[in-house]
Amino acid sequence: MADLHEQLEEAEARVAYLKRRIATAPCAEVGHRWKHIGGKNCGCENGSCSVPVHECTVCGDCDYGENAEAEETRAECASRKGGIDA
Ligand SMILES: [Zn+2]
Ligand SMILES: [Zn+2]
Known part of the structure; x- marks a missing residue:
């Protein structure tokens, strides 16, 4: 079931990306x-x-x-x- 692993990796990459975005976003945008x-x-x-x-x-x-x-x-x-x- 490599497919599931791929999906997990994709999801994790997205989480990491969003966390990075939130960490660097201006305060006016995310507080x-x-x-x-x-x-x-x-x-x-x-x-x-x-x-x-x-x-x-x-x-x-x-x-x-x-x-x-x-x-x-x-x-x-x-x-x-x-x-x-x-
Ligand atoms: Zn601030
Ligand atoms: Zn007091």
Whole structure:
């Protein structure tokens, strides 16, 4: 069944090609490739929680902690605003 092997090879070549395309495509086309580079204070009065900060591995752009996870953290902070819940 050499045919199946050929099909697999073709498929794998296509996957490799697409991965390469995505890796080198401009961010405007496929979006930033965020990499976790650290954390920063979420900015609430609590002062002890942090949100993740990401940097794009392609264009070097930084989200400065503006991301979905940070939004969640800040929403959580807002919900227990006024101190640590008893
Ligand atoms: Zn980018
Ligand atoms: Zn907070």
